[in-house]
Amino acid sequence: MSQSFPTISDQKQPQAWAITPNSQALAQLAKGIWDCAVQTNQRPLVVLSTAGPLVGVRAALEQNRPKDLPSSIAFLPQVISFTDWLEAAPGAWKFPKKQTDLERWLSVFVNLRKHKTLQAWFKAESEAGAWGLAQAVIDACDTLSEAVIPQLQGELNELLQTHALDTETWLKKVELVLDQAIAKAYVGLSRNVVDEESAVLLTFWRYLSSVGDPVVRKHLAMAAHMQLAKSNAENQHSNVRPFIWVQTADPKPVDQELIDRYLNEYAQYAPVVRVDLDWNSVALWSEALCGLDADGHIASANPAEDSQVSSNIQANRNDDWRLLAARRFEELAWAATKSIESHLIAGKKNIALVAQDRLAARRTRALLSRLGSALRIRDETGWKLSTTRAAAAFDSWLELIRAPKEGPSASALLEFLQNPHFDLPYSLNKPPEACIGLLAQLEDILIASQAKSGWETFLMAIERANKYAASNGGSPNEHLIDLIKFVRRLHIAWQHLSVDCSSAYDLLQKNLKETGMAGRLESDAAGKQLLEVLDSFNLSSGVYRNLKMRLPEWLSLLKTVIEEATYEEAGKEAQATLSILPLSSTRLRQFDAVVLVGCDEQQLPAFSEPPLFFSDTLNRYLKSSTVAAQYVQQARDLSQLLVSCEQVDLLWQSKSKSGEPLRPSAWIQRLQTQLKDWKAIEVKPETYEGKSQPLQMSVSVPDKDLAIPVTVSPSAYKALRDCPYRYYVSSLLGLRKAKEFEEGFDASLAGQTLHALLKTFFQALKTEDEKSHSPIHDGADGRRQWMIEHLMKCSENEFERLIAGDARVLGTLRDWQKQIPSFVDWQIQRENEGWRYHDAELTVGFTLSLSDPDGVQRDIRIAGRADRFDIHQSDGNAAAVIDYKNQKMKKIVDRAENILDDPQLLIYARAASENAVAAHIPGRIVSQAEWVSLRADLDKGGDKSIRAYAVENMPELMAEFSEQITQDLNTLWARKPMQAFAPDSVCQYCEARGICRKGMW
């Protein structure tokens, strides 16, 4: 039975009233509030301890408005949440300035610098960890202040009477009182904490507490409200409004004392009604009925209470409580989606999804998104702002700032440049048409040259690509250089900045403008909220504006603040609304149907993370929230939800990740013992049957409209030999995988550098040979010495820029330098056999003519770039081709064994012989070909075989190769089926594997 609203008396004491938290609770509360208005003939002030039911209470007041109200109370009574009421305190503008979260974190940072005792504590933490710890320290300090400040209430009240003083003097007084109180409390509290951790925390508390703390402001606000009530009461002309306090959730003991004191005092001036929740007919478990005992432990129920609970269960039993068990996570999300769908089909408009299991709720939300705009989804559990695309884009810029002075990694650079909020044409000040494909081109160059990090490396890679394009009929793209220089300029500005809070903020804002990100973020919902969060970093008018810190510290502070921020989705009108919310938010709210996911024994009840510093006992001593209190509160919330909502689906996953059975929450099991016929329904997804055909080895017949390339590089021919299907995918269809950078430094750009420096060196050697007085002619030793010294120097010079871009390349240089003496020995040995270096890096090719099946004559050009040609001194017809390999000899030997499948050297040999003028060796035939390793095994001695490997039986091989390539190309042009077959060693690194589906057949 619900209690009737009390008759207002002038006892100068708060009057108690309780409402039953069932489906009629809001209507009952509204009627009571109107009753108070009518009895007192005044518009009461209603303050709710939590904000959740605010909208519901206002709506209920409107619906239950009594007829024929006198005009003085016709307006809806004012309903406000406790937090808003504090903010609305009279004269709040005079209160000490409210510290933002950021300012409070910075105060931890400043105190750490000042006090050695505190520093040791933070030492082990990374920057991000340290800011996280700072947050925990602040929370703990607030708990301590909550316990201590109430003792100051009297003094604060007195101080407010002197509020008329000038603000500054008044604030000084408040500060003094606070300092004295903290010093006194510190002594008392120190006796109660024994461990070092809490002692350090107390020290923090001493240093951190300030008049700008939220706890102090709360007490000042309450004192100011009281002050106003008092002066209104003394002033005969103004009435003091009745005050209705609605306790929507169990308060912490410290809050309970605070509000009790306030209500008692207020009752001296006006009627006060305190509204509590009466669990007598609603509690479904004894803890929900009995709550906590005086010591803060869960009270045990007596037989009368037990039978009350039993009768509550029977009385409130509802056939529409459904208990649904799903075996796997996906099935759980699917079942929750189906439940919500069924409620929507039944015409329910206001549905709640209680996210006891947050992951399952997220997944359900994703599944529901296919319903489109007909369903409005309001996520009250709070998306993290950091999970939005805008935050990811911003983060990519922070990663770039964080990069060392040599420059970022190529992946970090591309991540930033490819973010959709970066405005490329705006940044380069170029028309959008000029920027089309620019980033794809940059990515191609960086990947092809394996330029992995460093501004110099990127520039070198682009310059090389531009040079190559210029000399091969392509068009170099200068915008790429401009782009790298643009980002480098922004990055360097951070390297030169001495970071203080205000200059770092200014530079960051400047960056956002210059990159066009500010504009694009502004036009994005999440981006806009991100910019607002960044605004909180504008400390230019605060005390911390000149606070200096290291760049990584500042950046991780920025990241931590963004990590804490939540993203609020804009609401849209829709046919139905789904609210995703925690259990606590369902309190005193009405829904047409509720779906609760995660009702297993591990997730219901769920306890908030235990505070980092205080044990449960200490929390009890500090009158703060305890595990027992949270347990009782959740039992009450769940009772209230089950009793007040018509349709509740309770879902849980019946098997854990490890395959262990998971039971429903103990609360559900206890209900089941009393409700014998309440059984869990096992939900199974609908299954569809079908028969699949086993996959066959992939074969493709090139379509007659598919163009076949008329130029073939040695590597493309190798692909054709390795696996025709692979050639079909890569060369005919032109598909390629989006490549990623592998970990560690790959030698590609370094490989190119090695080739370039060898060319420079041998050209210099050729010139030196012409000089008659050169030390090169001072016998074998002199020549050797000269060659070693020059090759060393050449290597240093060529690598210099590469090392500036990425210091890790230094290792590659040093490895190569160790090879130089042995390489020179090999060269001298070769010279002794009569060979002389002639030219390097030449593009050579030959043409094959064939008729396609339609009888059309086709000229196919087979061409590539040969590393080096030598000529024989005594044989005027002989020439040799050399291919440098940055590989170990073992690989070269393997290559030689399969030379017909990888006939790069044979291609060069035929090309140079057939077209000797283009190869700069007129009148000569390439009769020798060899591979030279640039990574020989030095500990295997100075034998020539450790470095070079010659192709044997050249004439026979050349004939065989020529026949083979003609046949292969004829087959290709005949568009015969191209089959997927290759040894596993080839397939292992094949990009077309996902297309040919090797492993499935």
Ligand code: SF4
């Ligand atoms: S995975 Fe093997 S069989 Fe398949 S296309 Fe690549 S090389 Fe050919």
